[in-house]
Amino acid sequence: MKIGVIMGGISSEREVSLNSGKEIVNYLDKNKYEVKPIVIDRKSDIFEKAADIDFAFIALHGKFGEDGIIQSVFETMDIPYSGCGPLTSGICMDKDISKKIFKSVGINTAKWICINSVEEINYKYLDEIGYPVVVKPNCGGSSVATNIVTEKNQVEDAVKLALNYDREIIIEKYIKGEEVTCCILNGKALPLISIKPKADFFDYTSKYADGGSDEIIVELEKSLQSEIERICIKCWKVLKCIGYVRVDMIIKDNIPYVLELNTLPGLTKNSLFPKSARAVNMEFAELLDKIIQYSLDSTSTVSSIVK
Secondary structure, three states: OEEEEEEEOOOOOHHHHHHHHHHHHHHOOOOOOEEEEEEEOOOOHHHHHOOOOOEEEEOOOOOOOOOOHHHHHHHHHOOOEOOOOHHHHHHHHOHHHHHHHHHHOOOOOOOEEEEOOHHHOOHHHHHHHOOOEEEEEOOOOOOOOOEEEOOHHHHHHHHHHHHOOOOOEEEEEOOOOEEEEEEEEOOEEOOEEEEEEOOOOOOHHHHHOOOOEEEEEEOOOHHHHHHHHHHHHHHHHHOOOOOEEEEEEEEEOOEEEEEEEEOOOOOOOOOHHHHHHHOOOOOHHHHHHHHHHHHHHHHHHHHHHHO
């Protein structure tokens, strides 16, 4: 099987994507696959560079990666690919829409507003939910242009910064608690990871710099652990995920709050998904094999339904 590892891209997370892509290329089993690194510099590159592959392992992050667009392109090219389909990818990328879905099915998430300009900032609502608040791009990732704002007079500058990266901005209540992530592989929860950033929150440096945070496999009190896993599997089912996703959460007073779902989690040496897999003795190469297999199994199921 000729596997194209799709990396680079046009988003603010290009460097993260390149790092993920290189790691995937290094660890894919060369006895099983013919591996072709494919670096995307512009959207149109995909048609020429990926025309001859049998499977696309998507290592893109951000726009034209996690938003469902590249998945739609591969659907059009009739090339199977890793991870979730176009609709699920787009919904999970859009924090406003996904949070509305969480709320509709009884999944806890922080109170928020979504705005398009500084003129739309609802200070009255922000006063009601209380400071601090988190200001971030609605469709961003890797904590790019994400800031914790502690006072009313700081909100506008934070919104202006985020507007450089997206047309819509999320302002949500900052929940101070323990950050955990639950990696889901083919609908099953892997061991939880507790994240303790060295900075004020899990920002870009904490995520990608060596030693930027302490990320520890944890087993919480039994009922809380079960509740977190139940919520994460519910997210998987409600949003119709495929292959693998990562669910990021905050726990405050033993209550889990879902932050977001990552449909293309990072796959670098510092990434959370490989760490969680290693906790069940699944090495990186085996994890990549399983992602490919589960993604292909889903494609085969869909194809058989269509036929």
